[in-house]
Each structure stands twice: as C-alpha cells, then as structure tokens.
Amino acid sequence: MTTSEKYVTAAYLVFLAAVLVYLVIIALKVGRLEQDLAELTRAAREKRSG
Amino acid sequence: MGVAATGLLVGGIALSLLWAPEDANQGFSQKIFYIHVPIALTAYACFGVGAWKALRLLWTGDRRYDLESYTAIHLGVIFGLLTLVTGSIWAKISWGHWWTWGERQLVLFLILFLFYSSYFMLRYSTDPGSRRERNSAVYALFGVVLIPVSFLAVRIAGTILHPTIFTHEGANLPGSMLLAFCICLAGMLALAATLYRVELAGKRIDASMRELRELLA
Numbered sequence: 001m002t003t004s005e006k007y008v009t010a011a012y013l014v015f016l017a018a019v020l021v022y023l024v025i026i027a028l029k030v031g032r033l034e035q036d037l038a039e040l041t042r043a044a045r046e047k048r049s050g
Numbered sequence: 051m052g053v054a055a056t057g058l059l060v061g062g063i064a065l066s067l068l069w070a071p072e073d074a075n076q077g078f079s080q081k082i083f084y085i086h087v088p089i090a091l092t093a094y095a096c097f098g099v100g101a102w103k104a105l106r107l108l109w110t111g112d113r114r115y116d117l118e119s120y121t122a123i124h125l126g127v128i129f130g131l132l133t134l135v136t137g138s139i140w141a142k143i144s145w146g147h148w149w150t151w152g153e154r155q156l157v158l159f160l161i162l163f164l165f166y167s168s169y170f171m172l173r174y175s176t177d178p179g180s181r182r183e184r185n186s187a188v189y190a191l192f193g194v195v196l197i198p199v200s201f202l203a204v205r206i207a208g209t210i211l212h213p214t215i216f217t218h219e220g221a222n223l224p225g226s227m228l229l230a231f232c233i234c235l236a237g238m239l240a241l242a243a244t245l246y247r248v249e250l251a252g253k254r255i256d257a258s259m260r261e262l263r264e265l266l267a
Contacts (some may be wrong), residue, residue, distance in 0.1 A: 002078065003141055004079040007079060007139050008143075013135045015132060022245065029252050033255055033259065036259050037259065043266045047237070
C-alpha cells in the first residue's frame with residue numbers, strides 16, 4: 001500500500017467511523033427512550049388503578 | 051431515505067475509487083475529494099437549514115422551529131468536524147502539512163465551525179424558554195453570513211494551495227469524475243437528511259416524554 005493509499009483509506013475510515021459512532025449513539029438513545037416509555041406506562045397504569 | 055443514502059454513498063464511493071480516473075497532478079490522493087467536498091457542502095447545507103429554521107422561528111414564533119434549527123446546526127457541526135479532519139488528511143498528502151494558516155478558505159471554515167460550535171455554549175447557558183429560543187435563533191442567523199464568505203473566499207482571494215474545482219466557467223473535472231462526485235454529494239445530503247429526521251424524531255419524543263412525566267408526577 002502506497003502512502004497516498006494509506007491516507008485516502010484513513011480519510012474514508014474516519015467518515016465511516018463517524019457514521020458508526022452516530023448510529024451507536026442513536027441506538028443507545030432509542031434504548032433509553034424505550035426504558036423511559038415503559039416506566040411512564042407503568043406510572044400511568046398505577047395512577048389509573050390507584 | 052436511509053436506503054437511498056446508503057445506496058448513493060456506496061455507489062458513489064465505489065465509482066470514485068474504482069471507475070473515476072486518477073487526477074493527473076495529485077494521483078490517488080485526489081480520491082479524498084469525493085468525500086471531503088460533499089461533506090463540506092453538506093455542512094454548509096446543514097448550517098443553512100439551521101439558519102432558515104431560526105428565521106422561521108423569529109418570523110412565526112412557532113416553537114417547533116427551535117428544535118429543528120438546533121438539530122440542523124448539531125449535524126452541521128458534526129459534518130464540519132469531518133470536513134476539517136478529512137481536509138487535514140488531504141492537506142498532509144498534498145501539501146505536507148496537516149494545516150496551514152495562510153489559506154483563507156481553511157481559516158474561514160474553521161471560524162464558521164467554531165462559531166457554530168459556540169452555539170451550544172450560548173444555548174445551554176440560558177434556561178429553556180422563549181428567551182433561549184430567540185437568542186439561539188439570532189445567533190444561528192448571524193452565522194449564516196459566514197457561509198457565502200467562506201465559500202467564495204477561495205475564489206475572491208486567488209488561492210495558492212487550496213484547489214478550486216468549481217469556477218464561473220463550470221466544473222474543472224472530466225465527466226466521469228463529475229458523475230462520481232455528484233452521486234457522492236447526493237448520498238451525503240441524503241445521509242444528512244436521514245440523520246436529521248432520526249435525531250429530530252428522537253428529540254421530539256424526548257420532549258413529549260418529559261412533558262408526560264410532569265403530567266404524571
């Protein structure tokens with residue numbers, strides 16, 4: 001692999017890594033929202049029954 | 051939208067690496083152009099959308115534009131950071147330096163990036179409410195002035211190092227390079243649009259949940 005090829009690969013990998021990190025953050029956020037929603041649903045049920 | 055973004059980006063990158071010819075002067079290193087420039091243009095587009103939404107907020111007073119403006123600027127800063135990183139890598143191969151202060155376009159882009167990075171400090175230094183929304187919107191609108199200045203700087207200044215591909219006479223590229231570039235640009239814009247929608251949906255759900263939590267308390 002030439003020096004140019006190494007740098008070009010690095011640039012493309014930086015972009016790919018950024019997209020992957022973003023997707024991981026979004027996935028974590030969706031997981032947190034899911035937990036919050038479950039908690040709120042439970043709270044709403046308790047309020048209605050009690 | 052997500053499928054279109056993936057398809058366009060994979061197709062565009064494949065075309066740029068495998069099909070588009072190598073540049074006569076820069077050789078293989080010029081291949082960074084196919085992601086660096088679309089990322090930079092996408093960052094400008096995100097800042098532009100952020101400013102447009104800010105203007106809509108100030109014009110109509112509709113609070114939903116605040117979240118839309120914030121999301122667009124957030125994405126613009128991410129794409130701006132990627133522009134600086136990929137640009138630095140390209141600069142290292144082409145010029146032998148990671149950064150040069152002598153290039154007005156680079157410095158102006160850095161100023162634009164730092165300006166919008168500061169947006170978050172301003173935003174979170176005030177309590178949530180209409181004052182914060184108005185301040186953020188005015189700040190976002192001021193920043194948009196830097197976009198044409200940054201974009202046109204290299205053309206006005208007559209740069210030495212930073213290449214100018216798109217001039218008044220059109221694109222200084224062979225058809226195959228231009229096609230690969232356009233597909234990469236479309237893919238990058240589609241990716242930004244997808245991320246914008248996903249992030250905005252997440253923030254809206256988050257806000258609704260907060261409101262619901264307060265109602266149930």
